Amino acid sequence: MKPVFTLAGASDADELVELMREFYAFDHIAFDEGAARAALRQILGDGRFGVVHLIRVGAAAAAAAGYLVVTFGFSLEFHGRDAFIDELYLRENFRGQGIGRACIEFAAGVCRAEGIAALHLEAERANTRAQALYRRVGFRDHDRYLMTKWL
Helix, strand or coil: CCEEEEECCHHHHHHHHHHHHHHHHHCCCCCCHHHHHHHHHHHHHCCCCEEEEEEEECCCCCCCCEEEEEEEEEECCCCEEEEEEEEEEECHHHCCCCHHHHHHHHHHHHHHHCCCCEEEECCCCCCHHHHHHHHHCCCCCCCCCCCCCCC
């Protein structure tokens, strides 16, 4: 089935938090609901930061199949505005059906509409299935490490 992408708003916060909780558990990331809600309020309230879409499959899909977050940035290396697929999560029963590929294509379309020429993402080293998909749709590895310092 073809996924339907719905731009999320403040009224979708509870559903997004539940999806985030599932995703973080899947990727073994500590989940702080208060911090998650605060970050959601920021991005849902200001489109300059990026966009959040709920992913639904099937005409009568009551619960979301997942969610997609594309954040906007700027990079001299990448010649101006760039974007990052910050989070892409599909519930297990929706994986392996081409929905992930459709999500990447949708994110690329969002970026093109925003005048963005470079789209980045990261994948857990152990998630080779996701890495294979990302390579098939044109993402390339960099000989670099993503490093983070919390401030």
